[in-house]
Amino acid sequence: xxxxxxxxxxxxxxxxxxxxxxxxxxxxxxxxxxxxxxxxxxxxxxxxxxxxxxxxxxxxxxxxxxxxxxxxxxxxxxxxxxxxxxxxxxxxxxxxxxxxxxxxxxxxxxxxxxxxxxxxxxxxxxxxxxxxxxxxxxxxxxxxxxxxxxxxxxxxxxxxxxxxxxxxxxxxxxxxxxxxxxxxxxxxxxxxxxxxxxxxxxxxxxxxxxxxxxxxxxxxxxxxxxxxxxxxxxxxxxxxxxxxxxxxxxxxxxxxxx
Amino acid sequence: xxxxxxxxxxxxxxxxxxxxxxxxxxxxxxxxxxxxxxxxxxxxxxxxxxxxxxxxxxxxxxxxxxxxxxxxxxxxxxxxxxxxxxxxxxxxxxxxxxxxxxxxxxxxxxxxxxxxxxxxxxxxxxxxxxxxxxxxxxxxxxxxxxxxxxxxxxxxxxxxxxxxxxxxxxxxxxxxxxxxxxxxxxxxxxxxxxxxxxxxxxxxxxxxxxxxxxxxxxxxxxxxxxxxxxxxxxxxxxxxxxxxxxxxxxxxxxxxxxxxxxxxxxxxxxxxxxxxxxxxxxxxxxxxxxxxxxxxxxxxxxxxxxxxxxxxxxxxxxxxxxxxxxxxxxx
Amino acid sequence: xxxxxxxxxxxxxxxxxxxxxxxxxxxxxxxxxxxxxxxxxxxxxxxxxxxxxxxxxxxxxxxxxxxxxxxxxxxxxxxxxxxxxxxxxxxxxxxxxxxxxxxxxxxxxxxxxxxxxxxxxxxxxxxxxxxxxxxxxxxxxxxxxxxxxxxxxxxxxxxxxxxxxxxxxxxxxxxxxxxxxxxxxxxxxxxxxxxxxxxxxxxxxxxxxxxxxxxxxxxxxxxxxxxxxxxxxxxxxxxxxxxxxxxxxxxxxxxxxxxxxxxxxxxxxxxxxxxxxxxxxxxxxxxxxxxxxxxxxxxxxxxxxxxxxxxxxxxxxxxxxxxxxxxxxxxxxxxxxxxxxxxxxxxxxxxxxxxxxxxxxx
Ligand SMILES: Nc1ncnc2c1ncn2[C@@H]1O[C@H](COP(=O)(O)OP(=O)(O)O)[C@@H](O)[C@H]1O
Ligand SMILES: [Mg+2]
Numbered sequence: 001x002x003x004x005x006x007x008x009x010x011x012x013x014x015x016x017x018x019x020x021x022x023x024x025x026x027x028x029x030x031x032x033x034x035x036x037x038x039x040x041x042x043x044x045x046x047x048x049x050x051x052x053x054x055x056x057x058x059x060x061x062x063x064x065x066x067x068x069x070x071x072x073x074x075x076x077x078x079x080x081x082x083x084x085x086x087x088x089x090x091x092x093x094x095x096x097x098x099x100x101x102x103x104x105x106x107x108x109x110x111x112x113x114x115x116x117x118x119x120x121x122x123x124x125x126x127x128x129x130x131x132x133x134x135x136x137x138x139x140x141x142x143x144x145x146x147x148x149x150x151x152x153x154x155x156x157x158x159x160x161x162x163x164x165x166x167x168x169x170x171x172x173x174x175x176x177x178x179x180x181x182x183x184x185x186x187x188x189x190x191x192x193x194x195x196x197x198x199x200x201x202x203x204x205x206x207x208x209x210x211x212x213x214x215x216x217x218x219x220x221x222x223x224x225x226x227x228x229x230x231x232x233x234x235x236x237x238x239x240x241x242x243x244x245x246x247x248x249x250x251x252x253x254x255x256x257x258x
Numbered sequence: 259x260x261x262x263x264x265x266x267x268x269x270x271x272x273x274x275x276x277x278x279x280x281x282x283x284x285x286x287x288x289x290x291x292x293x294x295x296x297x298x299x300x301x302x303x304x305x306x307x308x309x310x311x312x313x314x315x316x317x318x319x320x321x322x323x324x325x326x327x328x329x330x331x332x333x334x335x336x337x338x339x340x341x342x343x344x345x346x347x348x349x350x351x352x353x354x355x356x357x358x359x360x361x362x363x364x365x366x367x368x369x370x371x372x373x374x375x376x377x378x379x380x381x382x383x384x385x386x387x388x389x390x391x392x393x394x395x396x397x398x399x400x401x402x403x404x405x406x407x408x409x410x411x412x413x414x415x416x417x418x419x420x421x422x423x424x425x426x427x428x429x430x431x432x433x434x435x436x437x438x439x440x441x442x443x444x445x446x447x448x449x450x451x452x453x454x455x456x457x458x459x460x461x462x463x464x465x466x467x468x469x470x471x472x473x474x475x476x477x478x479x480x481x482x483x484x485x486x487x488x489x490x491x492x493x494x495x496x497x498x499x500x501x502x503x504x505x506x507x508x509x510x511x512x513x514x515x516x517x518x519x520x521x522x523x524x525x526x527x528x529x530x531x532x533x534x535x536x537x538x539x540x541x542x543x544x545x546x547x548x549x550x551x552x553x554x555x556x557x558x559x560x561x562x563x564x565x566x567x568x569x570x571x572x573x574x575x576x577x578x579x580x581x582x583x584x585x586x587x588x589x
Numbered sequence: 590x591x592x593x594x595x596x597x598x599x600x601x602x603x604x605x606x607x608x609x610x611x612x613x614x615x616x617x618x619x620x621x622x623x624x625x626x627x628x629x630x631x632x633x634x635x636x637x638x639x640x641x642x643x644x645x646x647x648x649x650x651x652x653x654x655x656x657x658x659x660x661x662x663x664x665x666x667x668x669x670x671x672x673x674x675x676x677x678x679x680x681x682x683x684x685x686x687x688x689x690x691x692x693x694x695x696x697x698x699x700x701x702x703x704x705x706x707x708x709x710x711x712x713x714x715x716x717x718x719x720x721x722x723x724x725x726x727x728x729x730x731x732x733x734x735x736x737x738x739x740x741x742x743x744x745x746x747x748x749x750x751x752x753x754x755x756x757x758x759x760x761x762x763x764x765x766x767x768x769x770x771x772x773x774x775x776x777x778x779x780x781x782x783x784x785x786x787x788x789x790x791x792x793x794x795x796x797x798x799x800x801x802x803x804x805x806x807x808x809x810x811x812x813x814x815x816x817x818x819x820x821x822x823x824x825x826x827x828x829x830x831x832x833x834x835x836x837x838x839x840x841x842x843x844x845x846x847x848x849x850x851x852x853x854x855x856x857x858x859x860x861x862x863x864x865x866x867x868x869x870x871x872x873x874x875x876x877x878x879x880x881x882x883x884x885x886x887x888x889x890x891x892x893x894x895x896x897x898x899x900x901x902x903x904x905x906x907x908x909x910x911x912x913x914x915x916x917x918x919x920x921x922x923x924x925x926x927x928x929x930x931x932x933x934x935x936x937x938x939x940x941x942x943x944x945x946x947x948x949x950x951x
Contacts, residue, residue, distance in 0.1 A: 071606070078606045079606070081484070081485050093474055096478075108479075112484050290837055293838075293842070294839070297746045298750055300746035300750060302764070307771070308771060311779075315781065315785060371677070375675040379672065394686055394934075394937075396864075405907065406689050406693070486668055486672070517870035543870065546777050546781065562781055565777065572773050572775055577770060
């Protein structure tokens, strides 16, 4: 099920502005990979190139190769819709569809694909909400609007929505930054459960969080304002936090800057 | 007392500092007062004018309505200056509503399509220019629409009318009964012209609504693997429903009061008929434009009475539209 | 996790590269459809040019859906169908605009001459050729100017009330709601109101001024709305900076807020003028026509005569031609329509230019 991602020599642009330069990395299946680094260094940008959400922004483009189990997701015959279906995404700010019920939010992705037999969707809704540790809290009010939930619940609803379409990879862009500590903990637990089935990439500006949930960590940085961001170092999380090989990584995680 | 400065100036009378002038003095200054009153008066003029329209129309309509011996609401003919005076808005109301609703039905899907095209399909750079381009349709004066409708469009509608008569003639609306070739000075042609005229207002309001769809919603749909159309269906259309509804109602309001385009294109007949492709028809506005010249005292009052009806209808329509959009805005 | 383990649905692992139409497929399809439609048209000659277009577009929609469905699947073909429909919708709006402009130029350019622009209809046989629209241009300009002189100051002041003083008070909310409602007052109703008020109740004669009063009613809400938008755009910091210097509120509005928003307000006013310059219905009721040049908007029916204007001139000439599109009067109507459109177009263009200049500066 879970797939690996190989990124090689990727440059990422917003119009003529080069936001990220020469990123290469390998993301292992069934593991959690964390991106850390100071804000503005291109973590979100790199994450969004992994499922072709980057090109949704007008003028944005990508150079280089991103392989999903060996298949180039930027190949000329590749449909970005299929890529996003295979690689799901959870955003920084919880974004359930406000006009839909909790139930409809979860099956929104399935409905698009046209697989909507009621018995089957009931099952998917329960499974996805259980998977997102939300089932017990909402099972009695599935018909209520998704926006009626608390922030942490909304974010878990978005996770349920993302896993309902059975993606191979799950991308999360600072999924806890808008949440309180309790909800953050709930989501971190969830991430450790989900990694048994999914390849997970998570952006976080919280280094403790990276240390807690991830197996591997990539550190991004930029040389100065207006310069493109770069991947400085990527290694096992343990190694990054105990014995990084790059001086700048060490400075960052020991809190000497950023 | 301590040396610390006190926060409450009032409890410590200041001896060394000059007494501060009235802090809330803004509203006491004469300049402020005059300017504020002027602005308030200007705002009030809007309410005064709207009230005056209602009052004066009612005041002038009542005597004529008293003289009327026919049923004002259902009578279809217009002979206010005859003795006895007989006139009614039966035909006017029917054709006004018919042409306007038809125009809205024709215009709405196209206008929403244009708005979606400009917001989500056209190249980013071109979108503003394309918006201006569509808005230009609103800049064409209605008398020019009338001329064009009469000289260009009506003669070219014959093929369509005959096609509809041939294949959809079993629906009375599209049944063309006379045996001669139609020259299409009909409610149907008027509806098409009206549809073109209300396209820009519906599409520009819809565009405004679609632009406000939150980015997160759009991205959420795309990240689920939605195609562009599926994204529009899941994120854009549900969000924009109220806005588009009120845009459609506002467009309807415009069509209801449109005068000259309709006047020039209809070959006037005061007879309610389902057959919209046949010549005939008269609306509130076109009746006023046609009859004001020959109207005597009662006739003028009768026209004002019909204008009052039009005013009330458009008022109701515009209120509805504005309430819908205000409710959406506050939600 | 137990729940997750047993739940894994057997999703078919599909490749990312779904079947996709090659880039040449759609242009080729367009070519094929046009060829088929043209062939049918040439052999059967059905339903004229418009019929040809409708047929070709429908045929293309069907062909595209079928091809896309078989190669790419249902979702892609629906997506493509709606993409094409969006383009068609835009073309449906562009078509009448282009055709109206083209037709007005074609019909109107024939009579355009300096004589037409600079002479009136005085002592011209209305059924014959000759004569011009100078008197009508003069009337339109004067009546629009008069309406603007009323609507601009009152409208801007009302907008200032709404933005600077209203502050969500019930009265301000009522004014705001009625501004929107007033935008929808039909022009003929505005004309009837001025007729009932100015002519019947106050006893004035029909005149250019009476027409301007109706135009004022139509222009006022447009000016208020656009000025309000512009005033709202002025950042709060600017006002606070001025208050902090001890400048009273009214001076702050006059010397800080208004100048900042001025160009936007001017744009709004000019677009308002463009909207009313072509208004016909109220002028028919309140002014009527005149064959002579009349600079005085106050001159009434017998004193000596009211003003002409381009819209009423067009209506008058249309009436003289009694439906005969070849009549000289009909040609004059088109000539006047062309000039009217040019005047309105220039106004809108200048208004947009003003707006653009400001955007560059701000
Ligand atoms: N939509 C955008 N348009 C233009 N530039 C952008 C956009 N989003 C991000 N950027 C720029 O790209 C760089 C990287 O941003 P981002 O990936 O959001 O950083 P991070 O997520 O690490 O904080 C920044 O310099 C930012 O200003
Ligand atoms: Mg970020």
